[in-house]
Amino acid sequence: MVDKNFNKLLEEFDSILNSINTELSEKVISEFKKSNNQIRFCLDDGLDEIQEKINKVPSGSGLYLFEVNLQTFYKHEIDLYDDWGHNGKSINQNKRDHFFESINRLWNEAIERDGSSYPKIIKKRFLHHFCLRPLRNNFEREEWIPFYLGINKNIQGRVYQHVKCDSSTFSMKLSHLSETVFSEYPIRVSTFVIPNIESKRRYMLVKEIESIVRERLHPLVGKQ
Numbered sequence: 001m002v003d004k005n006f007n008k009l010l011e012e013f014d015s016i017l018n019s020i021n022t023e024l025s026e027k028v029i030s031e032f033k034k035s036n037n038q039i040r041f042c043l044d045d046g047l048d049e050i051q052e053k054i055n056k057v058p059s060g061s062g063l064y065l066f067e068v069n070l071q072t073f074y075k076h077e078i079d080l081y082d083d084w085g086h087n088g089k090s091i092n093q094n095k096r097d098h099f100f101e102s103i104n105r106l107w108n109e110a111i112e113r114d115g116s117s118y119p120k121i122i123k124k125r126f127l128h129h130f131c132l133r134p135l136r137n138n139f140e141r142e143e144w145i146p147f148y149l150g151i152n153k154n155i156q157g158r159v160y161q162h163v164k165c166d167s168s169t170f171s172m173k174l175s176h177l178s179e180t181v182f183s184e185y186p187i188r189v190s191t192f193v194i195p196n197i198e199s200k201r202r203y204m205l206v207k208e209i210e211s212i213v214r215e216r217l218h219p220l221v222g223k224q
Contacts, residue, residue, distance in 0.1 A: 062194040070185060
């Protein structure tokens with residue numbers, strides 16, 4: 001039989017840890033919104049200019065968030081699509097289906113993507129940002145769409161890997177899209193530094209915080 005006092009200690013531990021995780025995840029999201037924790041660029045700025053901006057990103061350990069402004073892309077695609085109400089679907093459902101196909105083409109169809117290891121658009125995350133019931137269309141109403149969330153012991157180096165990566169390392173490899181229309185859309189990178197992440201206990205805690213923040217923000221691409 002399990003000792004009741006031991007069970008009580010475990011429950012208290014879970015309660016305290018949940019409270020800490022909630023408080024820290026809210027702190028991370030709040031810090032992401034501060035302009036002094038952000039850089040902005042477009043891929044068509046060129047790698048040299050982007051590198052200069054990435055050099056301002058902390059080289060320490062912590063969390064980072066890529067966001068993309070897709071309002072222009074959304075408006076362009078929806079303006080092109082005027083075949084509403086077919087196949088027994090509602091207007092908004094037709095819009096959503098069409099835009100899901102469009103954004104996947106935008107993300108996946110560069111020739112350089114063939115055979116490379118990069119995160120894909122996750123449909124359940126897309127459906128969070130374009131929900132029918134209740135109707136919520138963040139692509140239309142929000143300036144910035146959360147795109148990719150990560151954790152690393154060298155934020156600056158990892159952010160650059162997502163922009164320009166010549167190896168098989170899993171990353172967004174945004175430079176693949178530098179000759180596509182995606183290069184025109186503004187990208188914002190926000191960071192939150194967490195000291196001494198090398199500690200195994202602290203790293204596991206930060207991984208939990210990352211999961212909570214992911215469930216709050218629903219970044220569009222990733223592994224999970």
